[in-house]
Amino acid sequence: MDILYLPELGQFALILALVMACVQALLPLVGSMTRQPLWLAYAQPAAWAQFALLSVSLVFLGISFLVDDFSVAYVANNSNSALPWFYKLSAVWGAHEGSLLLWLWILAGWTFAVSFSRGLPAEVLARVLAVLGFVSIGMLLFVILTSNPFDRYLPRIPSDGADLNPLLQDPGLIFHPPLLYMGYVGFAVTFAFALASLWSGKLDTAWARWSRPWTSVAWAFLTCGIALGSWWAYYELGWGGWWFWDPVENASLLPWLLGTALMHSLAVTEKRGLFKSWTVLLAIATFSTSLMGFFLVRSGVLNSVHAFANDPDRGLFLLMLLGVTIGISLLVYALRVPTLKARASYSLISKDVFLLANNVILVVATLTVLLGTVYPLIMDALGLGKISVGPPYFNTLFVPLMLLLGVFMGLGPVSDWKSMRLDKLRKKIWLSGAISLLLGFILLPWVYDGSWSIWVALGLTLFFWVVTTSLRDIWEASRGKKGWRGISRSRWGMFGGHVGAALIVLGVTMVSNYGEERDVRMAIGEPVTIKGYEFTLIGLGEREGPNFSADTATIEMRDRNGRLHRTLTPEKRNYHVRGMPMTQVSIDWGPLKDIYVAMGEPLAEDAYAMRIHYKPFVRWIWWGAFIAGLAAILAVTDRRYKVRVPEESGVKS
Amino acid sequence: MKRALLFLPLIIFIGLGIFLYKGLSMDPSARDSALLNKPLPDFVLPRLDNADLKVSGEDLLGEVFLLNVWGSWCPTCYEEHDQLIRLAEEGVPVVGLNYKDERPKAFRYLAQQGNPYTLNLFEPDGVRALAFDLGVYGAPETFLIDKEGIVRYHLAGEITPQLVNATILPEVRKWQNAQ
Numbered sequence: 040m041d042i043l044y045l046p047e048l049g050q051f052a053l054i055l056a057l058v059m060a061c062v063q064a065l066l067p068l069v070g071s072m073t074r075q076p077l078w079l080a081y082a083q084p085a086a087w088a089q090f091a092l093l094s095v096s097l098v099f100l101g102i103s104f105l106v107d108d109f110s111v112a113y114v115a116n117n118s119n120s121a122l123p124w125f126y127k128l129s130a131v132w133g134a135h136e137g138s139l140l141l142w143l144w145i146l147a148g149w150t151f152a153v154s155f156s157r158g159l160p161a162e163v164l165a166r167v168l169a170v171l172g173f174v175s176i177g178m179l180l181f182v183i184l185t186s187n188p189f190d191r192y193l194p195r196i197p198s199d200g201a202d203l204n205p206l207l208q209d210p211g212l213i214f215h216p217p218l219l220y221m222g223y224v225g226f227a228v229t230f231a232f233a234l235a236s237l238w239s240g241k242l243d244t245a246w247a248r249w250s251r252p253w254t255s256v257a258w259a260f261l262t263c264g265i266a267l268g269s270w271w272a273y274y275e276l277g278w279g280g281w282w283f284w285d286p287v288e289n290a291s292l293l294p295w296l297l298g299t300a301l302m303h304s305l306a307v308t309e310k311r312g313l314f315k316s317w318t319v320l321l322a323i324a325t326f327s328t329s330l331m332g333f334f335l336v337r338s339g340v341l342n343s344v345h346a347f348a349n350d351p352d353r354g355l356f357l358l359m360l361l362g363v364t365i366g367i368s369l370l371v372y373a374l375r376v377p378t379l380k381a382r383a384s385y386s387l388i389s390k391d392v393f394l395l396a397n398n399v400i401l402v403v404a405t406l407t408v409l410l411g412t413v414y415p416l417i418m419d420a421l422g423l424g425k426i427s428v429g430p431p432y433f434n435t436l437f438v439p440l441m442l443l444l445g446v447f448m449g450l451g452p453v454s455d456w457k458s459m460r461l462d463k464l465r466k467k468i469w470l471s472g473a474i475s476l477l478l479g480f481i482l483l484p485w486v487y488d489g490s491w492s493i494w495v496a497l498g499l500t501l502f503f504w505v506v507t508t509s510l511r512d513i514w515e516a517s518r519g520k521k522g523w524r525g526i527s528r529s530r531w532g533m534f535g536g537h538v539g540a541a542l543i544v545l546g547v548t549m550v551s552n553y554g555e556e557r558d559v560r561m562a563i564g565e566p567v568t569i570k571g572y573e574f575t576l577i578g579l580g581e582r583e584g585p586n587f588s589a590d591t592a593t594i595e596m597r598d599r600n601g602r603l604h605r606t607l608t609p610e611k612r613n614y615h616v617r618g619m620p621m622t623q624v625s626i627d628w629g630p631l632k633d634i635y636v637a638m639g640e641p642l643a644e645d646a647y648a649m650r651i652h653y654k655p656f657v658r659w660i661w662w663g664a665f666i667a668g669l670a671a672i673l674a675v676t677d678r679r680y681k682v683r684v685p686e687e688s689g690v691k692s
Numbered sequence: 693m694k695r696a697l698l699f700l701p702l703i704i705f706i707g708l709g710i711f712l713y714k715g716l717s718m719d720p721s722a723r724d725s726a727l728l729n730k731p732l733p734d735f736v737l738p739r740l741d742n743a744d745l746k747v748s749g750e751d752l753l754g755e756v757f758l759l760n761v762w763g764s765w766c767p768t769c770y771e772e773h774d775q776l777i778r779l780a781e782e783g784v785p786v787v788g789l790n791y792k793d794e795r796p797k798a799f800r801y802l803a804q805q806g807n808p809y810t811l812n813l814f815e816p817d818g819v820r821a822l823a824f825d826l827g828v829y830g831a832p833e834t835f836l837i838d839k840e841g842i843v844r845y846h847l848a849g850e851i852t853p854q855l856v857n858a859t860i861l862p863e864v865r866k867w868q869n870a871q
Contacts, residue, residue, distance in 0.1 A: 278804070283767055320701060327705070340715035354716045362709050369702035378694045413711065420714040427831070429765055558803045639804055648803055 046111050046189040049099030053140075053189075056092040056147070057179040059085045063150075064172030067165040071238075079165035086154045086168050089175065090147040097144045100188055101131050110196040113137060113188045119202035119616050121586040129213040130203040135337060136188035138216055142333075143178055145217070145224045146171065153228055157681075159249060166235035167228075174227055177360045185353045202586065202616035211271035219264030219291060223329040225257025226294060229301065230326035233319045234368055237375040242319065247309035250322065252675040254305060255532075258298045259671035265291050266664030277622035277637045279556060279652040281660060284433045289412040290332030293405055297325040300401035302671075303394050303451075311383050311391060311456060316376040317398070323372055327365040328405070334361050340416055386458035393451045397444065404440045408433065438494075445501040445544065448537055449508035453515075467515075471507035479503040488553060498548025505541035509534050532674025539667025546659030555653040558639065561594070562646035570653045572604065572634065573597045579647065587612040589623070592638055592647060596627060609649075611638045633657050727843045732759075732835075733825035740790045740798055740812035747813060749841065756867045757785040758860070759835040760809070761823055763793040764801035766831040772851040773805045779856060780808035784864050788812035791823050791831050836860070838867040 063085035070078025100113075104127040109115040117130045117137070132141040150171045156164065182188070206212075229250050236246040268291070273281045282288060301321040308318045334340075338354030385391040411428045418426055453467045479500035484491045513534050517523045559567050561576040568574075577593045589612040596605045610623035627634040632655045639648030727733075732749055739745045760776060762769040780786055788809035790798045793816065802809075815823050826835065836845035845863045847855065 278770075285767055316698075324701070334712065338712075338716060340712060358709070358712055358716060361712075365705055366702065366709075369705055373695070373698040373702055376698060378698070413708070416715045417711050420711045424827075427766070427768075556800065558800050637804075640806060650800070650804060 043108065043110075045099040045102055046108070046191065049096045049103075050187065050189040052092045052095040052099070053179065053183060053187075056089050056096065056143075057176065057183060059089040059092060060172050060175040060179055062172075063089060064169050064176055067169040067172075071162065071166065071169075076161070079162060082165040082168035082172070083154045085172070086147070086150045089172075090144075090151040093140075093144045093147045097131070097140055100137060100140060101128055103189075104128060104130055107200070109198070109200050110191050110193060111188075112190045112192050115192060115197045115200045117200070117203050119200040119586060121615075122200075122203055122208070123585055125213065126203055126208050129207070132216045133203050133207050133212075136182070136186045138220075139178070139182050139186055140188050141217065142220050142224060143175065143182065145220045146175055146178065146227060149224055149228050150175070153231075153253070156249070163235060163239070163249075166238055167231045170231035170234045170238075171227060174231070174364065177364060181353075181356055181360060185356050200616075202614065205587070205612070205614040205617060205619045205621050206275065208586075208614075209271060209275050211267055211275065215264060215267045215271055217264075218260050218267055222257050222259075222261025222264050222298075223291075223294060223332070225253065225260055226298060226322075226326040226329050228253040228257065229322045230368070233322035234371060237319065237371050240375065240377075242315050242377055244309050244312050247305050247315075247318065248680070251302070251305045251309060252680050254298065254302055254322075255671040255675045258295075258302055259668040261291070261295050261298060262664050262668040262671070265295060266661045266668070269664075270661045273657070274624050274626060274635075275621075277624055277650075279554075279624075279635055279637075279650075279654065281550075281657065284411070284430045286412050287332075287336050289408050290328075290335050292408055293328040293332060293412075294325050296401050296405040296408070297321060297328055300398045300405075301325050303397050307391055307394050311385070313383055313385065313391060314395070314398075316378070319376060320372060321398075323365075323368045327368070328409075330361055330364060334358060335412070384457070388454070388459045388461055388464055390451060390454045390456045390459075393447050393454055396447045397451065400440055400444045400447070404437060404444075407436045407440065411436075441544075442497055442501060445505055445541075448540065449504045452512035452533060452537065453508050467511060468508065471504060471511055474507050475500045475503035492552060495548055495552045498544055498552075502541045502545045502548070505537050505544070509537045509541075527677055527679070529674040529677040529679070532670045532672075532677070535670025535673060536667045539663045539665075539670060542659045542663030542666065544663075546656045546661075546663060549656035550654050550660070553653075553655045554657070557651050557653075559649050559651060560642055560646055561592075561649045562643070566597075567651075569651050570634075571599055573601075574607075574636075574649075574651065576647065576649075577606075579645065582610075584612065586616065587614045587621075589613070590638065590641070592649075594625075594636060594649075596634065607634075607636045609636045609638045628658060630658060631655065727826060727835075728846055730843060732837055732841045732843060733822060735822040735825065737789075737813040737815055737821055740788070740795065740814040743795075743814070747811065752787060752811075752837070753841045754839060755785060756836070756838050756864055757787050757810075758864070759787050759789055759837055761789045761791045761826075761828050761831050761833040763791045763831045764797040765793060768850045769801075769832045770805065772832055773808070775851040775853060775856050776808040777806055778853075779851075779860065780810075782861065784861070785810045789823055790814050791828065792817040834860075836863055836867065838870065 063082050066078045066081040066085070070076070070081070103111050103114050104118050105124060107114070107118065107120050113134070113136050117133045118127055122130065130137070132138040150168060153167060153171070154164070232246060232250045232253070236242050269281045272283070273279065301318070304314055304318045304321055307313050308315055334354070334357045338357055340354065411432050414428050415426050418424060449471065450468070454464060479502060480496045483499050484495045488495070513526065513530065516526045516530055519525045555570065557569055559569070561567055561574070563576050563578065566573045566575040573596070575595045575597070577595055580591045580593070582589050582591055589610040591608060591610045594607040594609070595603060596607055598604045605627045607625040607627060609625040612621045612623055613619070614621065622637045624635055624637040626636070632653060635652035635654055637650045639650055641647055734749050736746050736748045739747055758779065776786055786809050788811070790812050795814070813822065815821050832850065834847045834851060835843050838844050844867055845860070851860065
């Protein structure tokens with residue numbers, strides 16, 4: 040077999056995967072209508088076959104990149120013979136067609152994982168797999184009909200490729216898309232569970248228990264994926280920002296916000312049997328926003344720095360796909376969701392209500408971001424002109440909402456289910472409240488900066504509030520019979536998730552209020568002092584990379600006592616094939632601050648314009664996100680998800 | 693009644709879908725200007741680099757130039773900046789209109805990105821001057837002004853390399869050669 044036929048085989052595997060997806064979707068559907076258990080049993084092997092076939096397809100595309108097969112259009116457009124091998128591999132998902140294939144492969148992977156879940160009745164499993172099969176059919180059709188990654192340039196084969204976009208030639212971008220897609224697509228599983236339960240008409244607490252681990256894992260991946268993207272933007276784009284309210288960033292934030300709401304609402308539904316129809320709607324909406332983000336990014340309806348290659352046919356196809364998937368699921372929801380009121384009661388001061396408040400705030404935040412993102416489009420469609428909605432809109436509305444959310448983030452863990460006496464709640468929170476106000480609102484802003492500003496004070500108060508209430512909750516849990524060892528992993532997960540969120544608040548507060556940026560002229564041997572550090576340009580040079588040449592600078596950074604603290608080596612690269620200049624920043628990083636140096640323009644033979652950023656606590660934004668993500672994974676390993684529970688049980692008061 | 697309420701998410705989604713569908717057939721960056729083939733509105737604005745120096749419409753006339761509305765807050769401006777530099781290198785005068793920005797941020801932007809502008813006007817938030825009269829909704833927007841001060845071309849949105857080659861440079865040359 041000649042290696043040159045791999046693209047055709049990959050394409051063939053893709054088509055077979057579509058066939059398998061049809062089997063996986065249709066046979067269980069017909070089987071459950073005609074009550075044929077045998078037909079239901081087809082779903083599982085079809086899911087395995089689909090995963091195997093898509094793996095073949097993805098691997099063959101990867102090999103085409105590795106062997107520089109520039110007859111494949113997608114390879115020729117996104118790779119180059121001089122590209123290092125690991126970027127050749129990550130170029131597989133560097134543009135539209137390949138990233139779709141990755142999306143599909145991940146969906147098949149999730150389906151594969153679901154097909155092994157224990158303790159799930161065969162009929163439920165078949166229905167869940169069938170729904171996932173339908174999602175897969177739609178996306179496979181989209182790839183095969185409009186965005187084939189295996190298209191060839193024949194007979195005239197390009198001698199070399201157009202290279203991967205230099206912005207994407209970075210370790211962060213190797214992992215960012217797969218993590219993000221794991222998150223987006225992971226919500227398809229929750230979505231499938233929700234639709235399967237609507238389909239069967241059995242919307243019980245067991246459904247919530249099955250959905251919870253999948254939701255948490257998907258949320259963990261999405262959180263880490265977004266954080267990685269933000270980190271990448273921070274050091275790779277060279278302007279030191281970590282969030283820009285770009286439509287594509289917003290597209291990832293929408294499912295994240297709804298997914299966060301969903302995780303909490305699933306907890307209420309599982310523990311108390313409340314808010315069932317609301318939780319189902321959230322499950323549908325979370326995956327719908329994932330899909331809608333997909334559409335917004337790839338159809339060209341919005342102006343964005345992330346824009347993929349746009350093609351109106353693709354946009355129309357995607358919109359139809361979106362309409363069918365979301366439209367049908369919302370229709371099923373409207374027709375099938377039970378309207379009976381849950382019998383469980385709850386009072387105003389209770390975990391139930393605090394979690395409901397969390398949900399309301401998160402949904403309002405989602406709508407705020409959604410409105411800001413599609414507003415330009417709506418105005419345009421109504422003929423009211425072209426506008427762009429910028430950070431001021433989002434910051435003005437989003438920050439207060441998150442502050443409010445933080446209040447409930449502290450109340451949630453320490454409160455009781457069902458109902459709670461006010462004096463009991465007061466007893467549990469007075470110390471946290473006092474510490475937060477004293478340290479966060481009054482003392483620390485002064486200690487840190489010598490001045491006081493309301494935003495810093497609010498941010499820090501919230502940080503202490505969430506941390507101390509979480510500590511209080513975990514301390515109380517440790518007073519049970521088994522002590523610290525008796526604390527369940529899901530409780531540790533909640534603790535980690537909330538502390539992670541608090542750390543993000545800390546990072547955002549500090550860097551937004553105390554961050555500084557300075558543009559300086561640096562000449563060789565002339566020191567520049569910024570924030571107590573002395574920066575001296577030691578030398579300028581040049582170096583050749585595999586596919587770029589770079590101007591380099593060596594800067595010594597000394598502390599107050601004149602001791603050498605760190606040598607910084609920023610670069611300015613010019614990537615040969617695309618002729619694109621890129622700044623490569625050099626960062627002296629630490630838990631309390633980042634010093635961030637980027638090269639600007641040359642000013643003279645021995646002088647350069649440099650941008651030096653002082654970014655206090657900025658790392659905690661990403662560390663907090665990773666901690667929260669890991670905590671969600673930890674919660675999933677809780678033993679109660681492993682124990683096989685009979686279907687009727689699971690309702691606790 | 694309760695059941696009817698459950699259709700609300702579907703209705704909202706359908707509404708959104710209609711806008712998305714209309715969005716597909718629209719180019720987010722294309723818009724006809726009401727000012728096309730009309731004279732540039734009168735204005736007096738300070739220079740970005742020197743608040744004491746005022747520039748009026750009269751000062752700019754006499755040659756064909758591009759008027760580019762930008763701000764350091766505008767992500768797309770970063771995107772199109774290379775094209776402005778290229779236009780400047782091609783010898784096309786580009787006058788910047790720094791819009792709803794702050795001076796330090798604008799200076800930083802120019803220091804980082806390079807400065808293709810022959811001159812920058814400064815119209816901060818709250819001032820209703822040239823950008824307002826031109827009907828600017830956001831940044832970036834670019835206008836081509838001919839020797840007589842008539843607006844001959846207008847682009848709302850990003851200047852792409854294709855636009856430079858296929859439209860902007862030919863338009864500039866056309867009006868430069870016009871008598």
